Amino acid sequence: MSTQKHAHVAGIFEHPTRFAPDKSVPQLHAECAVGALRDAGLSLSDVDGYFCAGDAPGGGPLWMADYLNLKVRWLDGTEAGGCSYLAHIQHAAVAIAAGRCSIALITLAGKPRSSGMATGTMPQTAGSDRPEAPWTSTYRWSIAGIYGMCAQRHMHQYGTTLEQMAWVKVSASHHAQYNTRALLRKLLTIDDVMDSPVISDPIRRLDCCVITDGGGALVLTTPEIARSLSRPFVRVIGAGQTIYTNDGGYCDLTRTGAERSGAAAFREAGIMPSDIDYASIYDNFTIAVIMQLEDLGFCEKGRGGAFVADGNLISGVGKLPWNTDGGGLCNNHPMNRGGITKAIEAVRQLRGEAHPAVQVKNCRLALASGPGLVTGGGHAHASVIFERN
Amino acid sequence: MNPDKSTLTFEQDPLAIAYPESREFWVAAEMGNLLLKTCDECGRAHWYPRTLCPLCGSERTQWKVGSGTGTIYAFSRSRRMDPPCTLAYVTLSEGPMLMTHIVDARAEDLKIGQAVSVQFRPTAEGRAMPFFSTV
Numbered sequence: 001m002s003t004q005k006h007a008h009v010a011g012i013f014e015h016p017t018r019f020a021p022d023k024s025v026p027q028l029h030a031e032c033a034v035g036a037l038r039d040a041g042l043s044l045s046d047v048d049g050y051f052c053a054g055d056a057p058g059g060g061p062l063w064m065a066d067y068l069n070l071k072v073r074w075l076d077g078t079e080a081g082g083c084s085y086l087a088h089i090q091h092a093a094v095a096i097a098a099g100r101c102s103i104a105l106i107t108l109a110g111k112p113r114s115s116g117m118a119t120g121t122m123p124q125t126a127g128s129d130r131p132e133a134p135w136t137s138t139y140r141w142s143i144a145g146i147y148g149m150c151a152q153r154h155m156h157q158y159g160t161t162l163e164q165m166a167w168v169k170v171s172a173s174h175h176a177q178y179n180t181r182a183l184l185r186k187l188l189t190i191d192d193v194m195d196s197p198v199i200s201d202p203i204r205r206l207d208c209c210v211i212t213d214g215g216g217a218l219v220l221t222t223p224e225i226a227r228s229l230s231r232p233f234v235r236v237i238g239a240g241q242t243i244y245t246n247d248g249g250y251c252d253l254t255r256t257g258a259e260r261s262g263a264a265a266f267r268e269a270g271i272m273p274s275d276i277d278y279a280s281i282y283d284n285f286t287i288a289v290i291m292q293l294e295d296l297g298f299c300e301k302g303r304g305g306a307f308v309a310d311g312n313l314i315s316g317v318g319k320l321p322w323n324t325d326g327g328g329l330c331n332n333h334p335m336n337r338g339g340i341t342k343a344i345e346a347v348r349q350l351r352g353e354a355h356p357a358v359q360v361k362n363c364r365l366a367l368a369s370g371p372g373l374v375t376g377g378g379h380a381h382a383s384v385i386f387e388r389n
Numbered sequence: 390m391n392p393d394k395s396t397l398t399f400e401q402d403p404l405a406i407a408y409p410e411s412r413e414f415w416v417a418a419e420m421g422n423l424l425l426k427t428c429d430e431c432g433r434a435h436w437y438p439r440t441l442c443p444l445c446g447s448e449r450t451q452w453k454v455g456s457g458t459g460t461i462y463a464f465s466r467s468r469r470m471d472p473p474c475t476l477a478y479v480t481l482s483e484g485p486m487l488m489t490h491i492v493d494a495r496a497e498d499l500k501i502g503q504a505v506s507v508q509f510r511p512t513a514e515g516r517a518m519p520f521f522s523t524v
């Protein structure tokens with residue numbers, strides 16, 4: 001069933017906190033839920049569909065739905081790492097189109113910063129029940145270690161340079177300087193990134209995203225209800241999701257699921273990458289942005305390094321305004337899951353509610369896209385295209 | 390790594406015994422042999438080992454002794470690990486790629502494409518695991 005024209009984004013909310021030692025995870029979820037509903041002009045009693053992922057306490061959607069005392073007729077607890085919320089948008093759009101719910105709430109929250117989680121560099125033991133665990137857990141692999149291999153391989157195959165990777169962080173910092181909530185607001189230079197300490201070769205500290213507490217929420221609804229509310233019309237016109245894994249031992253570390261999730265979203269929307277006015281692309285590491293830009297079709301495979309150089313991602317400077325909130329690299333990466341903030345900034349751009357210094361003029365078509373779990377270590381990927389009308 | 394023992398070391402390892410269909414792999418590992426699951430239908434070896442061939446869906450797979458040789462696909466020196474280690478993906482001569490560490494070498498001396506061979510080392514949990522060094 002096509003998602004086209006059925007689902008409108010009625011409400012968005014990005015939690016303002018980046019450090020929340022005084023709040024529980026359910027409390028953060030609840031504040032995000034109420035924030036997005038208030039933005040839409042709706043309340044908890046209006047919600048009849050609830051969507052959350054593995055960050056929701058209790059495992060699955062039941063216990064946050066209970067905490068919020070939702071009277072739902074549709075539940076979805078799809079867990080696909082950081083892109084779960086982009087997949088939820090597609091699921092919500094399909095459920096709305098099928099008449100299974102009319103006001104869908106999606107929430108994310110967590111507090112890795114106040115918990116002191118060294119997300120990128122700690123050995124990944126959490127997935128010890130994953131079927132490959134007997135053959136990988138010994139190697140103390142870290143997220144930075146896997147992305148280090150992705151970057152090294154991309155440099156080897158395509159001649160991508162450390163300086164090109166640094167441009168991604170520098171571009172994010174150009175945007176984050178205007179965001180008073182951003183964890184990292186300092187305007188960075190190429191040298192700042194190049195000179196930052198190596199974490200896992202060739203990934204340097206400033207190639208990595210920030211670690212933050214917080215969360216976000218989205219409310220999707222029918223065209224009829226959207227028309228009764230006072231928010232600008234932003235609708236989902238295309239979406240796609242997929243996985244890209246070990247592939248039986250034959251995977252390519254330079255490629256991502258964006259090839260498939262992006263192609264599906266563009267096909268459904270009936271548009272080309274060149275039609276996109278603004279793109280939110282998940283940026284847990286600088287190399288991840290380069291790989292996804294290629295796989296989404298913004299440039300040829302292997303040309304992502306050249307594409308991001310010289311400020312091509314900076315709003316008002318380059319051809320593709322990207323992550324204008326400062327992204328995960330500088331602004332916010334709540335619960336180490338960047339999918340929902342990607343959708344939120346895309347909607348802000350389409351509404352004309354981005355910071356004036358980074359707002360794209362006449363923004364009509366926006367993409368939000370990203371992986372969940374670890375590119376190069378087995379990941380999900382989801383993409384959503386929104387239209388302002 | 391003592392074949393004379395009545396109980397093999399991996400039999401104390403919770404992760405190894407949680408995968409009873411992989412027993413043959415851990416037995417061979419203690420003898421220093423790298424077994425690969427290979428498909429009778431499509432003829433290809435895959436990694437990590439499964440009874441069901443992930444490449445063609447056949448349930449007709451069997452263990453075969455691999456060459457234990459391959460080339461470095463990618464590596465990254467994890468400097469924040471204690472102790473630091475060189476995480477790597479190695480492309481085995483039989484085709485599939487596996488996660489491992491490159492040992493007995495300085496990361497600055499390594500190159501993508503370099504030839505490596507397997508050596509098994511005991512883990513703290515009890516099972517022996519494949520590590521690779523340059524040849």
